[in-house]
Amino acid sequence: MDATTPARSKPEYRLDRSHAEFVRAGKVIPGGVNSPARAFGAVGGEPPFLDRAEGAYLYDIDGHQYIDYIGSWGPMILGHCRPEVNAAVAEALAKSPSFGAPTVREAEIAEEVAAAVPSIEMVRFVSSGTEAAMSAVRLARGVTGRDKIIKMIGHYHGHVDALLVSAGSAVATLGHPNSPGVTPGAAADTILVPFNDASAVASAFERYPGQVAAVLLEPVAGNMGCVPPRPGYLERLRELTTKHGALLFFDEVMTGFRLSYGGAQEYFGVTPDVTCLGKIIGGGLPAAAYGASKEIMSRISPVGPIFQAGTLSGNPLAMAAGLTTLRLLKRENPYPALDRLAERLEDGLRRAATDARVPHCVQRVGSMITIFFAEGPIHDFDDAKRSDTALFGRFFWELLARGVYFPCSQFEAAFLSSAHTEADIDHTVQAAREALLAARG
Known part of the structure; x- marks a missing residue:
């Protein structure tokens, strides 16, 4: 035709x-x-x-x-209703849909994630990508003692107040709330720059010396359509964050376990400091996670002072679906x-x-x-x-x-x-x- x-x-x-x-x-x-x-x-x-x-x-x-x-x-x-995933969920459901207490599968899937994702030695499970991003931003601020976050225009990290902001007219400007109910104060420490513009990130560091806790981005944008990073862009962000003492934070809610088993960071060969995961990690059930090195993650309660908690975190049904999905992906490649x-x-x-x-x-x-x-x-x-x-x-x-x-x-x-x-x-x-x-x- x-x-x-x-x-x-x-x-x-x-x-x-x-x-x-x-x-x-x-x-x-x-x-x-x-x-x-x-x-x-x-x-x-x-x-x-x-x-x-x-x-x-x-x-x-x-x-x-x-x-x-x-x-x-x-x-x-893996497609819908993969029999092995359904069977794992049914087995978990027969025991109880929720305990609010530790289970073996939480450690098993944590070991799987830590072995797969280059940046992760320890991981904390939560229930949604929004919760993971919110918690990881708090972690970055707590670890560095800094307040400001550099975010890419058009990247979505859930409906967290501090990240639900629109762009100003300057190349690097403080964000303004993108929704009623988000106060100017909540967005005041979010610096917006265009995706794929490393010079804008460098300018933001110069404009706010010693104030930036992390650079946050989707390594491949998925919420403005599929937009890959320019060659050398992720590498340059790695250099800039290291130089300025900030953390590099990949939101891999979409790309984690999708672009490769180790996510975008394995696919592109650039290792961030902090990673958010979601979607595939729950095998279709509500689950997400954030992880980093042992040094960074040891700052989270109950072993450290940075508080984060969740009643349904590590839910046994989601852990069963996620663990089975990850094992199938590793086995079948x-x-x-x-x-x-x-x-x-x-x-x-x-x-x-x-x-x-x-x-x-x-x-x-x-x-x-x-x-x-x-x-x-x-x-x-x-x-x-x-x-x-x-x-x-x-x-x-x-x-x-x-x-x-x-x-x-x-x-x-x-x-x-x-x-x-x-x-x-x-x-x-x-x-x-x-x-x-x-x-x-």
Whole structure:
């Protein structure tokens, strides 16, 4: 099919039951959803309500099947309902869903994480990526005795007050709250700089000498679409933080155990001081963690003065799912195959967009991928914001009607799993070609 060939008519696509449930939910849940990303605000319309999933496929309550490129926003790297993971959770559930006391699996998964992730000798488990980032920022401040954090514009580290800030106009400026309810004081010590601009980080250190506790970033951005680091960028941040006595802090909630078993730091060969993990580490259940060297982690209570606690931290169901997932990943090493599948998708999306004659840029790192509807490359959030988000919204719905579930925002990365097949990729590419021809108008 070329650009002169009309797209096939999309199949009848109705969400009647989902609409009824969305209306019902809206009466008792703000916006009808428990996380804003699920509300489809970036693409318009109302979300399908999902009923079940298996392997690489999702099924909604209206009877539609989708090839899933969300993977619960990253955790399902082995696909949905992997039998070994389900069995481990069932075994743990039979004993109790929660003890609020130590269990053997907590030590087992901690040993697995410490052996896999270069920066981690000790780890503390929590229940969400937001909690991990919040706790790690407190740790960085407590260890260094400094207050300020350098954060990259467009990087998301959960809804922590101090990190939920927008950019000022200067290259390095103090942040301003990005949400009502976040006080100016909460954001006053957050310094914002563009991603992939090491000179801006250097300038921030010069502007605030001896005041910066840590440089915090996603080593591969996933919350402005998939944006990789420029060559040498992570290495330069390592040099700058070491020079100025600050900690280098990688948020690997997305990239941990996804780009490689040792995460982005193994993939790129740059070791931070502090690492946050989430998503895959819980095998699809609510779990996250932060870790560092023994010297740094020994500052956390109960052995040190920096307080952090959580009733459901190390929950036995999440530990069972996470430990089983990590062991399967280590045993099966799906990363080369994932990379080949993702490359096949990358090439196919690029061909589809070229055939449809729409401006585009497809960016990928490992099994994370985004098609931007803008000329590339995309290096930072300002670049990403040049994208044609209206076109993306139309493209998203055309894809959904053809049985492909992509992220419901131009500024989110898509994820592949080891359950995807070449046939799934080829179907997706054909659907993308038809969707783009229909969406371009």
